[in-house]
Amino acid sequence: MPPTHEVFNQPPALTGYDLADDQGMLSALRREGAGWAEESVRELGRLAGSARVQELGRQANENPPKLRTHDRFGNRVDEVEFHPAWHELMTVAVRYGLHAAPWRDSRPGAHVARAAGFYVWGAAEAGHCCPVSMTYAIVPALRHAPGLAGRFEPLLAAPEYDFGLRPPLTKRGLLAGMSMTEKQGGSDVRANTTRADPVPGDGEAGANAYRLSGHKWFTSAPMGDLFMVLAQAPAGLSCFLLPRVRPDGTRNGMHLQRLKDKLGNRSNASAEVEYDGALAWLVGEEGRGVRTIVEMVNVTRLDCVLGTATGMRAGLTMAAHHAAHRTAFGRRLADQPLMAAVLADLAIESEATTLAAFRLAGATDRAARGDGQEAAFRRLALAATKYWVCKRAPAHAAEALECLGGNGYVEESGMPRLYREAPLASIWEGSGNVAALDALRALTRQPESAEAFFAELDQAAGADSRLDQAVARLRKELGDPSEARARQLAEAMALVLQGALLVRYGDPAVADAFAASRLADDGGPGTWGRAFGMLPSGIDTAAIVSRATPHLGG
Ligand SMILES: Cc1cc2nc3c(=O)[nH]c(=O)nc-3n(C[C@H](O)[C@H](O)[C@H](O)COP(=O)(O)OP(=O)(O)OC[C@H]3O[C@@H](n4cnc5c(N)ncnc54)[C@H](O)[C@@H]3O)c2cc1C
Numbered sequence: 001m002p003p004t005h006e007v008f009n010q011p012p013a014l015t016g017y018d019l020a021d022d023q024g025m026l027s028a029l030r031r032e033g034a035g036w037a038e039e040s041v042r043e044l045g046r047l048a049g050s051a052r053v054q055e056l057g058r059q060a061n062e063n064p065p066k067l068r069t070h071d072r073f074g075n076r077v078d079e080v081e082f083h084p085a086w087h088e089l090m091t092v093a094v095r096y097g098l099h100a101a102p103w104r105d106s107r108p109g110a111h112v113a114r115a116a117g118f119y120v121w122g123a124a125e126a127g128h129c130c131p132v133s134m135t136y137a138i139v140p141a142l143r144h145a146p147g148l149a150g151r152f153e154p155l156l157a158a159p160e161y162d163f164g165l166r167p168p169l170t171k172r173g174l175l176a177g178m179s180m181t182e183k184q185g186g187s188d189v190r191a192n193t194t195r196a197d198p199v200p201g202d203g204e205a206g207a208n209a210y211r212l213s214g215h216k217w218f219t220s221a222p223m224g225d226l227f228m229v230l231a232q233a234p235a236g237l238s239c240f241l242l243p244r245v246r247p248d249g250t251r252n253g254m255h256l257q258r259l260k261d262k263l264g265n266r267s268n269a270s271a272e273v274e275y276d277g278a279l280a281w282l283v284g285e286e287g288r289g290v291r292t293i294v295e296m297v298n299v300t301r302l303d304c305v306l307g308t309a310t311g312m313r314a315g316l317t318m319a320a321h322h323a324a325h326r327t328a329f330g331r332r333l334a335d336q337p338l339m340a341a342v343l344a345d346l347a348i349e350s351e352a353t354t355l356a357a358f359r360l361a362g363a364t365d366r367a368a369r370g371d372g373q374e375a376a377f378r379r380l381a382l383a384a385t386k387y388w389v390c391k392r393a394p395a396h397a398a399e400a401l402e403c404l405g406g407n408g409y410v411e412e413s414g415m416p417r418l419y420r421e422a423p424l425a426s427i428w429e430g431s432g433n434v435a436a437l438d439a440l441r442a443l444t445r446q447p448e449s450a451e452a453f454f455a456e457l458d459q460a461a462g463a464d465s466r467l468d469q470a471v472a473r474l475r476k477e478l479g480d481p482s483e484a485r486a487r488q489l490a491e492a493m494a495l496v497l498q499g500a501l502l503v504r505y506g507d508p509a510v511a512d513a514f515a516a517s518r519l520a521d522d523g524g525p526g527t528w529g530r531a532f533g534m535l536p537s538g539i540d541t542a543a544i545v546s547r548a549t550p551h552l553g554g
Helices: 023-031 035-048 051-062 084-095 110-121 129-142 146-157 289-325 337-368 372-403 405-409 415-421 432-445 447-458 465-477 483-505 508-519 541-548
Strands: 066-070 076-081 176-179 195-204 207-220 226-233 236-243 254-259 270-283
Touching (some): 023 035, 023 337, 035 110, 051 084, 066 254, 076 254, 084 129, 110 129, 110 337, 129 146, 129 176, 129 207, 129 226, 129 289, 176 207, 195 270, 226 270, 226 289, 289 337, 289 372, 289 541, 337 372, 337 508, 337 541, 372 405, 372 415, 372 432, 372 483, 432 447, 432 483, 447 483, 465 483, 483 508, 508 541
Parallel strands (some): 176 226, 195 226
Antiparallel strands (some): 195 207, 207 270, 226 236, 254 270
């Protein structure tokens, strides 16, 4: 090798480590009642950190799905073809129960265990988490049609990935999707024009049958088996379960027109769909479709928060790893005070997001077991947290990318994929404004939610004066809950919740830095907020960064 090709001052490949070696996540897992799942989460973490799985993630994204609308004879096929890497990733996700499995698991903490698996495994590849998430989310909505739930839930929860076009009840496991958004309105689903005409007969498990005609502008994971669809029935907008293949084995009238050419999330398929007299069964009451499907949306929102926590942790890990091994100006990057401040700030954001995500997963678990207080807490806390952490994701990813310098801008570093994925969670399941307005709605119209939220904050009262003052400021701000201020209020609510969790359960250095940077009301130039890395002096950045630096060979 000529001497010009000698490679030095480049970090070792970040492979062969345990992605679940994450102290903030592991203690949250135990605290929220799923310590029993630690070994399985660790196993998944080691798998996700392996060179082999990282390669699967690359392949799945560099070989995006292809739509086959017709076969060679001109018959409609409407199938999506995936690279084998996608199928392997899906097989693992389903085998570890990251889809609907917790709904059939009576162990307290089952949803938290699943959240930890989702958080860890999502770092391997984000796109395939979409069908996994929708399959998780469909169950609470489907239970509005108990007969259909009784029939399909066991298959939605089965640990078997069984790809292909066959009648649902003949498969070993099922995947689900959600079909709401139309060209003329996504947030405003009441603008839907897809029609649902009742048809006598063809009912399934006690649910009435309809024929759906219309289009959907976005339907992700169209290779799924069952879809929750909104359509206008005689009594108004209603929710339907639509199988891709009819029970008699014939293809349903669900035609895939195109796949979207997306910014990121490229391993996954998102389609434009035409429904042409497609058979579907009513879920919930006619005319109450939004109320029914919101149950699905609320669960996917949890995954938006978890997925964002995953992305932040992945970016932070790559940045901390690079800085631990790269030298500039005679010192490791991690030892340069300004780089340490940037990394610490990224770590604080990541850890605060992880804590909030797991608190919400715990609330989901307890709410699913009938805890009304936790359901009320989750209602407001999830909307506000979804708004804020998803908003932070693109800035976090960009800053983490920059820590790698030019290497971060190059595809094979993995950073561009992370960066392209980052804005998506904020658009999905209630774009920024819609999520903030939803938080405001919960705050003003559901007093039990506001009470539960403040009761949570009260538990941290007295632990940190900066937090106490931020909570007092928030209470004052709530005197003007006008729509135009929804972002301000949602951000403030999310920040005090993160602060309260960190003060109670977080690493002391992280909690202190969070309060000093995000909660203290110092004002004036140089205060935190305009870019990462503007922490006040006196923060133990080395301690914070060391928590985020991966240990290879673990
Ligand atoms: C990759 C991808 C996959 C998707 N997969 C699916 C899927 O599987 N199923 C599905 O049904 N949909 C899916 N969607 C669609 C997605 O849910 C919608 O794009 C989203 O809900 C926003 O709707 P819209 O695009 O119609 O934008 P609009 O509703 O037109 O919103 C545009 C902007 O206006 C803001 N806005 C809306 N209302 C208000 C208001 N009252 N006040 C202030 N601001 C407001 C929004 O926050 C947004 O910023 C997907 C989208 C993407 C990008």
